[in-house]
Amino acid sequence: xxxxxxxxxxxxxxxxxxxxxxxxxxxxxxxxxxxxxxxxxxxxxxxxxxxxxxxxxxxxxxxxxxxxxxxxxxxxxxxxxxxxxxxxxxxxxxxxx
Amino acid sequence: xxxxxxxxxxxxxxxxxxxxxxxxxxxxxxxxxxxxxxxxxxxxxxxxxxxxxxxxxxxxxxxxxxxxxxxxxxxxxxxxxxxxxxxxxxxxxxxxxxxxxxxxxxxxxxxxxxxxxxxxxxxxxxxxxxxxxxxxxxxxxxxxxxxxxxxxxxxxxxxxxxxxxxxxxxxxxxxxxxxxxxxxxxxxxxxxxxxxxxxxxxxxxxxxxxxxxxxxxxxxxxxxxxxxxxxxxxxxxxxxxxxxxxxxxxxxxxxxxxxxxxxxxxxxxxxxxxxxxxxxxxxxxxxxxxxxxxxxxxxxxxxxxxxxxxxxxxxxxxxxxxxxxxxxxxxxxxxxxxxxxxxxxxxxxxxxxxxxxxxxxxxxxxxxxxxxxxxxxxxxxxxxxxxxxxxxxxxxxxxxxxxxxxxxxxxxxxxxxxxxxxxxxxxxxxxxxxxxxxxxxxxxxxxxxxxxxxxxxxxxxxxxxxxxxxxxxx
Ligand SMILES: [Zn+2]
Numbered sequence: 169x170x171x172x173x174x175x176x177x178x179x180x181x182x183x184x185x186x187x188x189x190x191x192x193x194x195x196x197x198x199x200x201x202x203x204x205x206x207x208x209x210x211x212x213x214x215x216x217x218x219x220x221x222x223x224x225x226x227x228x229x230x231x232x233x234x235x236x237x238x239x240x241x242x243x244x245x246x247x248x249x250x251x252x253x254x255x256x257x258x259x260x261x262x263x264x265x
Numbered sequence: 266x267x268x269x270x271x272x273x274x275x276x277x278x279x280x281x282x283x284x285x286x287x288x289x290x291x292x293x294x295x296x297x298x299x300x301x302x303x304x305x306x307x308x309x310x311x312x313x314x315x316x317x318x319x320x321x322x323x324x325x326x327x328x329x330x331x332x333x334x335x336x337x338x339x340x341x342x343x344x345x346x347x348x349x350x351x352x353x354x355x356x357x358x359x360x361x362x363x364x365x366x367x368x369x370x371x372x373x374x375x376x377x378x379x380x381x382x383x384x385x386x387x388x389x390x391x392x393x394x395x396x397x398x399x400x401x402x403x404x405x406x407x408x409x410x411x412x413x414x415x416x417x418x419x420x421x422x423x424x425x426x427x428x429x430x431x432x433x434x435x436x437x438x439x440x441x442x443x444x445x446x447x448x449x450x451x452x453x454x455x456x457x458x459x460x461x462x463x464x465x466x467x468x469x470x471x472x473x474x475x476x477x478x479x480x481x482x483x484x485x486x487x488x489x490x491x492x493x494x495x496x497x498x499x500x501x502x503x504x505x506x507x508x509x510x511x512x513x514x515x516x517x518x519x520x521x522x523x524x525x526x527x528x529x530x531x532x533x534x535x536x537x538x539x540x541x542x543x544x545x546x547x548x549x550x551x552x553x554x555x556x557x558x559x560x561x562x563x564x565x566x567x568x569x570x571x572x573x574x575x576x577x578x579x580x581x582x583x584x585x586x587x588x589x590x591x592x593x594x595x596x597x598x599x600x601x602x603x604x605x606x607x608x609x610x611x612x613x614x615x616x617x618x619x620x621x622x623x624x625x626x627x628x629x630x631x632x633x634x635x636x637x638x639x640x641x642x643x644x645x646x647x648x649x650x651x652x653x654x655x656x657x658x659x660x661x662x663x664x665x666x667x668x669x670x671x672x673x674x675x676x677x678x679x680x681x682x683x684x685x686x687x688x689x690x691x692x693x694x695x696x697x698x699x700x701x702x703x704x705x706x707x708x709x710x711x712x713x714x715x716x717x718x719x720x721x722x723x724x725x726x727x728x729x730x731x732x733x734x735x736x737x738x739x
Contacts, residue, residue, distance in 0.1 A: 238303030
């Protein structure tokens with residue numbers, strides 16, 4: 169499957185990345201190759217194999233319900249590009265329009 | 266033309282575990298922003314989520330309480346969408362193999378009984394909280410990763426009153442099951458409504474709209490009433506209802522378009538590879554079943570059979586977990602169930618309703634009410650005096666003994682004192698005495714009334730009667 173240039177553009181917007189035309193074409197190539205690689209699954213014969221919900225033969229890996237101290241506010245916000253009032257700050261959301 | 270509304274509800278409920286669903290951060294409400302966070306719930310690269318075992322237990326409890334089938338095999342999935350309240354850009358939820366399937370709840374609305382079928386209940390993580398400011402939005406991830414139950418109904422609900430009753434019933438069951446505190450003001454319980462209308466008699470459903478995140482019972486009812494009328498107006502104007510998500514504006518009482526279906530999210534669910542499937546054994550489920558707290562239905566039966574309460578009292582008490590808990594706590598210190606029920610339902614609730622507050626906000630403790638009832642039982646207070654004392658307890662939070670002592674209240678059971686007052690009443694009312702002795706029994710009531718007046722209601726009516734009869738016989 170070939171990834172369209174518009175799809176690259178859409179993904180870039182969602183990921184907040186900026187590509188020039190050349191980079192977009194390169195990204196289109198790379199993404200298409202990745203998807204093509206997954207296509208190889210179509211060549212494998214799965215007959216007689218049971219479908220599994222998880223790759224590991226494990227179930228019920230659980231932890232006790234115990235609270236413990238996590239990060240401090242400073243640590244949590246250490247990598248934030250913008251912060252305000254102990255919060256991460258992001259661009260205005262346009263959901264309501 | 267008459268239109269019927271068709272409603273399906275999705276109810277989100279925060280579970281009252283100590284820690285989050287996939288990490289050990291505290292779930293405590295009201296802490297400073299981003300202080301209950303760690304690399305897992307902040308979605309940092311390279312972390313590994315591990316499921317909280319109590320979340321599984323609570324989900325099974327809730328499922329059993331709502332008559333669901335418990336899945337022997339279920340798994341977690343990633344629900345993808347880009348919004349800053351999700352640091353990972355996906356929410357870990359359950360897609361095709363939820364932990365509870367089917368189920369139903371019986372409700373009562375407008376004096377009719379209805380059975381509302383459930384589609385499923387699944388577990389998932391809550392998102393963070395956004396606050397919009399002038400030049401951006403602030404994100405607090407304390408709530409991110411708090412465990413949620415999502416309870417999904419079939420489109421079985423036909424009125425705002427039924428939706429209201431169903432939501433109340435769910436809250437009550439969750440409280441009884443002990444899996445959530447259901448604090449509305451903290452957003453522990455939130456409702457999404459799917460609503461469509463169709464001409465009465467038509468089988469096919471109309472086009473539905475969705476209203477998300479309604480946070481109180483009143484708002485739920487108002488939003489449904491508004492949206493029902495709006496859709497009818499659209500149809501009567503010859504237009505088509507658009508399938509979309511709408512937001513209910515509480516202050517204006519209207520709904521408006523949030524996002525239309527065209528650019529609706531494609532969630533691209535896929536299995537969560539970091540979390541292992543949940544496999545529940547028969548033993549595990551049986552064990553939870555046999556340790557289930559008493560649910561409203563059983564409680565009601567017990568109140569009628571063991572405590573000899575009326576059907577009505579038993580129903581009103583068990584319709585609210587807070588109310589039945591209060592009542593049962595009174596009975597820890599006082600042993601007459603019927604009297605206790607009466608005082609809780611009539612006298613105490615009258616004060617609660619008058620003050621327009623909730624039962625869990627009042628200053629009278631169950632123990633204090635029991636103290637008051639024990640004073641009546643011991644003959645130290647008349648019922649009438651006790652009502653006055655309860656009002657005082659309600660407004661000040663002080664206990665009955667203290668109020669009684671301070672006000673010098675106490676029922677006059679002292680025979681010598683009563684006899685003095687009664688002698689006075691008899692000599693002041695010779696006509697009534699003659700009437701009674703002439704065979705007019707009614708005159709006795711008048712004389713009792715006079716004694717009660719003289720004592721300002723503080724006389725023990727039983728003693729007054731006895732002494733009066735004795736004296737009149739002479
Ligand atoms: Zn965490």
